[in-house]
Amino acid sequence: MNPMTSHSDFPSSEERRRAERRNSPSLAAYHWKGPLPRQNSVRDISATGAFLVTQDRWEPGEIIALSLQRKGPIEKENSFSVQAKAVRWDDQGVAISFVLPPGADLRLWQSPLKSASEQNEPEDIVREFRVAQAISFLSRISPETRDFMSRLLHEELSNYRLENALEIALNAEKMLGGSVQIDHLRARPHVVTRIVEGGSWSSDDKWMLQFWGGLLAASCTTNGGDETSLAFIDLLGQLKAIHLRILSAACTKATKLITGPGAISTRPLNWKAADLIKFSGSHDLIKLDRELNYMAELRVIAPRETSAFFQQMTDTTVAPTSLGLELYARCSGHRGTAQGFYGVPVTLAGAIALEQ
Structure with missing residues (x-):
């Protein structure tokens, strides 16, 4: 070894793994030229970049917006949007390097559980x-x-x-x-x-x-x-998707009131069976009755009046509680108060309660 050459002049094993290029014949990289997407084959790809088989050309350093997915019609579910920088081009296409966000840990070809x-x-x-x-x-x-x-x-x-x-x-x-x-x-x-x-x-x-x-x-x-x-x-963690669909509809549609310091409530919604089926996505009224009771037990909606004798539900009242309203606001990504999320003005009764 040349004494003037340090170990840093040679790629580490991690860098070699990241730079390992493989062919993925079914992979495509789409870019947009005007309003239309252009499909480019990927000759090879690594964790640091790829070579696109394309007739388009970009100058070195130019940033390109790409979408990676299986060849075929544009997909939303099984695709990934990534920025890339053009490195060089030749008569076959363009070499690119990926521009990943800070802290990204991209590992290709490293799973011990997959072939x-x-x-x-x-x-x-x-x-x-x-x-x-x-x-x-x-x-x-x-x-x-x-x-x-x-x-x-x-x-x-x-x-x-x-x-x-x-x-x-x-x-x-x-x-x-x-x-x-x-x-x-x-x-x-x-x-x-x-x-x-x-x-x-x-x-x-x-x-x-x-x-x-x-x-x-x-x-x-x-x-x-x-x-x-x-x-x-x-x-x-105690709720299911059906509960969240009901809660979402109720919190969106109910009239909200400020009734005290930090306290927000709603007027009960009168829903027919058809409304509940529509909002919940379930046609099983017996199950829906049971799920509403469960939501009331968790205090995300107010308790409902129920008959002592079994009868199929034809209509019901649903009123999100302060806890249910707060949960929905939080799970919508809101970082402020529930009052701010719902845009609720203070009522006269609420103002009196706030003063007391």
Whole structure:
């Protein structure tokens, strides 16, 4: 070895793994030229970049917005949007390097549980990009959790729980937008881990995952010390998608009133059976009656009057409680007061109560 050459002049084993390029024949990278998407084949790809087989040309350093997915019609569910920088081009296409967010931990071809052919599939590659994006977001709102989250998402969760955890993190990131960086938002490490781990066990229903993502977003504050979400983590863990659909409709439609310091209530909604079927997505009225009683037991809606004798429900009253209203606001990503979320003015009765 040349004594003037340090070990840093040679790529580390980690760098070599990241730079390993493989072919994924079914993978495509789409870019938009005007209003139309253009499909480009990916000759090879690594964790640092790729080579696109394309007739389009970009100057070195130019930033390109790409969408990675399986070849075919544009997809929303199984695709990933990524920024890339043009490096060079030749008569076959353009070499690009990925521009990933800070803290992203992209690992391709490193799963000990999957064969090489499985890891070359477009869906597996897209999933690894989503994992990297989620780790970047979680490490920005809670730097202390970076190593734990990287290990959890890369190595420990089953495919089912991983997809749920990714949806929760990426939903929260979408809700917060640029405010994470602008407002320097942070969340308590144990709050973040409980939401991601706890939410990953829930059903893969989009309502559930949207609510968990909203709760994670609401847990982020400028001082990073908020722990009020802990009670809502336990509460949300006891609810199912059908409860959240009912609660969402009720909180949206009910008339809200401020009745005291920090207290918000609603006027009861009178729903016919057809309304309840529409909002819940279930046609089983016996089951719906049981689910409403369960929601009342958890105090997210007020108790209802019920007959001592069994009769099929034809109509009912639904009134979200202060707790239910607060839960819905939090799970919508709101970081302020429930009154602010619902835009509720103080009534005369409420003003008198506030003065007393």
